[in-house]
Amino acid sequence: MAVLGIRWDCDRDALLYQVEPKGPACHTGSRTCFGTKAFSLQELHDVIRARKQSGDASSYTARLLKDGALLGEKIREEADELVKARTKSEVAWEAADVMYFTLVRMATAGVTPADVLRELKRRNRIKTVRA
16 A cells, blocks of 8 residues: 555644555455445456456457447547536436546556546646636
């Protein structure tokens, strides 16, 4: 496990550790020892990465990982559908598609969700004035 950062809370009586696990966190092989079954973008990224490594040709994800043109077409198609979505459920559905295909594209370049969050954090720190 790599420690990425440590922060105090507002009254400095607790610490928040941000870590990057190397494999399961629990001795039982589970993702967590706390029994929650939360699903994260990191977890989906890990599934996509596993499909990339397995090379299973029957997997649609593996096909997308190998066919950059198809992946690009799907990203453009789903982004357009997201823009056109009107209801909350339509936006959620299309956003999920865009995020999945984006995670596949990220996997082709070795980019992780943590890399994207670091970039967003970096951008948040930039103070610019836009006309």
